[in-house]
Amino acid sequence: MAQAHSKSAIAFSSLVILVAGLFCFYAKTSQVKVHGDLYPLHARFVSANGLKPHDAVLIGGVTVGMVDQITLDKNSYMADVILFINKSLKIPDDSRFDIDSATMTSDYGVFIRPGTSTKMLSENATVTNTRDAASLEQQISNYIFGNGGLPEDN
Structure with a gap:
């Protein structure tokens, strides 16, 4: 039982880190871009x-x-x-x-x-x-x- 709980906690933590990483990527790529002089x-x-x-x-x-x-x-x-x-x-x-x-x-x-x-x-x-x-x-x-x-x- 404890081992199953530990695996689900690791899976959930990994998902949270992945979502946070995707959010950071989106925030970085959606900044205002102005081209030219x-x-x-x-x-x-x-x-x-x-x-x-x-x-x-x-x-x-x-x-x-x-x-x-x-x-x-x-x-x-x-x-x-x-x-x-x-x-x-x-x-x-x-x-x-x-x-x-x-x-x-x-x-x-x-x-x-x-x-x-x-x-x-x-x-x-x-x-x-x-x-x-x-x-x-x-x-x-x-x-x-x-x-x-x-x-x-x-």
Whole structure:
């Protein structure tokens, strides 16, 4: 009896280790991958809560870059987010950068809403047209009630 219990414990432990290994493999291979030459941009947010390095930068749901670093500007007390964007993309200088998530349970990322300007952001430009992430309460409220009949914040 004790020998059967020992064998099942070993089998269960092996299964747990295998599942943990598969999870680690999935986590490593599912990280944001951006190909090609990249250029840096800075985005200033009142709060970068929920955002972390290596999160995706997206335009229209397509990954076009990644978050590199998040620091605090000691003069303005705003979050300075350094992003790397695919060099083949030119982003209008009136674009808005939002910290958001595709669903309530997915990771945050920086979603770029392209503007209409003919002037493009240059390398190392600082974007101040930003919007912070909505709180969980606000996300739930938006999900249940829509935007409450209010016009969308542009």
